[in-house]
Amino acid sequence: xxxxxAQLFRLKKEWKSVICWLLAPIILTVFVMKxxxxxxxxxxxxxxxxxxxxxxxxxxxAEEIEKNExxxxxxxxxxxxxxxxxxxxxxxxxxxxxxxxxSVLANRRYGLIEAYxxxxxxxxxxxxxxxxxxAQQDISRSKAAGVIQQLFLDYGMEDQWDYEExxxxxxxxxxxxxxxxxSFSYGKQTGQPDEKPMxxxxxxxxxxxxxxxxxxxLFDWMIKESRPSMQVRWLYTSTSFKSHAIRMLGLYSLxxxxxxVLALFVFHFVLQETVTLSFIFPMLAFRVTLNLFAFLLAVxxxxxxxxxxxxxxxxxxxxxxxxxxxxxxxxxxxxxxxEILSPVRSLMTTTIPIGWLVLLMLLLAAWMVKxxxxxx
Amino acid sequence: xxxxxxxxxxxKRKNILKDVSFQMKEGEIVGLVGENGAGKSTLLQxxxxxxxxxxxxxxxxxxxxxxxxxxxxxIIGYVPQDISVWEEYTVEExxxxxxxxxxxxxxxxxxxxLCLDMQLTQWKxxxxxxxxxxxxxxxxxxxLLHDPIxxxxxxxxxxxxxxxxxxxxNYLLNLARKEGKMILYTSHDMxxxxxxxxxxxxxxxxxxxxxxxxxRGIGVERLS
Numbered sequence: 001x002x003x004x005x006a007q008l009f010r011l012k013k014e015w016k017s018v019i020c021w022l023l024a025p026i027i028l029t030v031f032v033m034k035x036x037x038x039x040x041x042x043x044x045x046x047x048x049x050x051x052x053x054x055x056x057x058x059x060x061x062a063e064e065i066e067k068n069e070x071x072x073x074x075x076x077x078x079x080x081x082x083x084x085x086x087x088x089x090x091x092x093x094x095x096x097x098x099x100x101x102x103s104v105l106a107n108r109r110y111g112l113i114e115a116y117x118x119x120x121x122x123x124x125x126x127x128x129x130x131x132x133x134x135a136q137q138d139i140s141r142s143k144a145a146g147v148i149q150q151l152f153l154d155y156g157m158e159d160q161w162d163y164e165e166x167x168x169x170x171x172x173x174x175x176x177x178x179x180x181x182x183s184f185s186y187g188k189q190t191g192q193p194d195e196k197p198m199x200x201x202x203x204x205x206x207x208x209x210x211x212x213x214x215x216x217x218l219f220d221w222m223i224k225e226s227r228p229s230m231q232v233r234w235l236y237t238s239t240s241f242k243s244h245a246i247r248m249l250g251l252y253s254l255x256x257x258x259x260x261v262l263a264l265f266v267f268h269f270v271l272q273e274t275v276t277l278s279f280i281f282p283m284l285a286f287r288v289t290l291n292l293f294a295f296l297l298a299v300x301x302x303x304x305x306x307x308x309x310x311x312x313x314x315x316x317x318x319x320x321x322x323x324x325x326x327x328x329x330x331x332x333x334x335x336x337x338x339e340i341l342s343p344v345r346s347l348m349t350t351t352i353p354i355g356w357l358v359l360l361m362l363l364l365a366a367w368m369v370k371x372x373x374x375x376x
Numbered sequence: 377x378x379x380x381x382x383x384x385x386x387x388k389r390k391n392i393l394k395d396v397s398f399q400m401k402e403g404e405i406v407g408l409v410g411e412n413g414a415g416k417s418t419l420l421q422x423x424x425x426x427x428x429x430x431x432x433x434x435x436x437x438x439x440x441x442x443x444x445x446x447x448x449x450x451i452i453g454y455v456p457q458d459i460s461v462w463e464e465y466t467v468e469e470x471x472x473x474x475x476x477x478x479x480x481x482x483x484x485x486x487x488x489x490l491c492l493d494m495q496l497t498q499w500k501x502x503x504x505x506x507x508x509x510x511x512x513x514x515x516x517x518x519x520l521l522h523d524p525i526x527x528x529x530x531x532x533x534x535x536x537x538x539x540x541x542x543x544x545x546n547y548l549l550n551l552a553r554k555e556g557k558m559i560l561y562t563s564h565d566m567x568x569x570x571x572x573x574x575x576x577x578x579x580x581x582x583x584x585x586x587x588x589x590x591x592r593g594i595g596v597e598r599l600s
Binding site: 004005006013230 | 518
């Protein structure tokens with residue numbers, strides 16, 4: 001008889017659903033993030049940008065405008081852009097005119113950028129202000145460079161900085177010192193506030209949500225294998241039911257870790273996320289926590305349906321309290337333990353949920369060594 | 377040899393079994409009859425090490441149950457009243473699954489022959505599609521995988537047709553006669569008891585079964 005372990009029987013029988021539940025969180029995360037990305041793209045204000053000037057300053061300004069996350073910038077010919085504006089396909093049109101670079105260097109501020117808008121250009125005032133502020137930044141920087149150079153001349157200093165050097169230094173300084181950065185703090189709040197930009201939808205959070213649900217569907221074997229009518233069979237086997245269950249737990253955990261490796265590749269190559277070693281260990285800890293949790297709950301439950309419902313409820317609870325789907329700042333400020341209690345929070349903040357791991361390990365040990373009646 | 381001496385079982389201040397004593401030898405098939413709730417299944421579960429007695433002593437082949445019941449399980453086969461098989465697996469998968477977990481290694485042919493000996497031929501069929509009789513046969517076949525010397529059957533033929541009953545009865549007779557297994561068997565079917573068992577014990581207060589078997593000329597002894 002082939003020496004395939006007994007633990008593989010259920011896996012062989014249910015391999016299709018196992019693969020489905022292993023891959024579902026990855027596929028659904030990609031689907032949600034891509035869909036959300038498309039929706040977010042569609043919600044950007046469409047504008048056209050015509051760059052007539054070929055100077056570095058004009059190119060830099062165009063790039064700065066394109067970086068704005070609220071704008072969907074299209075490079076078009078002027079005629080084409082105006083036609084689209086008439087058709088209301090664009091909110092407004094901006095032209096960086098010929099001689100922009102020269103004018104900035106000469107500190108001439110008139111007629112640098114030309115703008116067109118229609119009666120339906122609802123975002124025009126805000127966009128024009130944004131673009132003008134960027135141009136103003138160039139002009140100010142240029143003016144400052146001129147003043148510095150003049151000072152060098154006036155005082156006959158030996159060091160001569162050229163214009164480009166001063167501009168680059170200024171940009172570097174701005175980035176380094178975060179000159180335009182503003183942060184808010186509250187009366188009773190102490191320490192540095194978290195300055196990370198708020199994300200409406202985080203791919204790790206979405207993955208965590210689907211992974212929690214999938215774990216409950218993956219670990220339903222525990223309920224199937226521990227059905228009361230079968231318990232008596234385990235009295236007359238060389239391996240106890242608990243040993244069998246622990247081996248099954250190991251086997252399914254291995255499969256889930258393999259699916260997590262795949263998830264990391266997908267995060268990196270499909271969702272363009274940065275995957276570092278500092279994320280891999282928290283992810284592994286999250287997986288171990290989740291598997292133990294799903295396994296130990298299955299020990300308690302007898303009905304599959306109730307177990308699945310609990311899985312969905314737990315997924316919602318842990319992701320929401322972990323501040324994953326909707327950032328619950330007010331909640332976490334008031335009750336910090338709410339976030340600490342959620343292993344999803346640990347995943348988001350790339351920490352190890354030590355409390356959860358220790359508790360679940362102790363519960364597993366208690367279940368394994370627990371005495372009981374002869375039938376156990 | 378199975379020796380049961382003064383076994384009692386109390387549950388919630390109620391005496392389920394009162395001072396049960398009997399013996400069984402190799403190659404014997406012993407019937408156990410009694411009304412519902414008389415304690416037949418309780419006695420079988422105690423003998424199967426699935427339940428502890430409140431008092432009394434049990435020995436199998438000279439070894440006391442109290443000393444190492446886990447060791448004794450290797451030579452005890454218990455066929456519960458409820459069908460304990462994986463409904464979602466095929467007959468083959470059920471047999472192979474429990475063979476993996478058994479103390480005794482069996483080849484695929486041996487596993488299959490075990491089923492064929494009982495006329496269980498649907499080797500590749502999923503259990504949920506089998507008739508009640510076939511499921512009962514599989515229930516019995518799994519219990520025999522580790523080749524026990526004491527076989528305890530709790531109403532193994534309840535709810536199945538006469539043909540399957542006869543096939544199971546013949547198979548049990550064969551096991552006792554050729555392989556010297558001790559078989560303790562509970563049933564409400566007097567024809568089955570009459571045809572298969574060498575001796576019969578009655579359990580419980582009701583004298584119905586005693587008189588019924590005496591009418592049929594079967595020697596019956598009261599246990600508890």
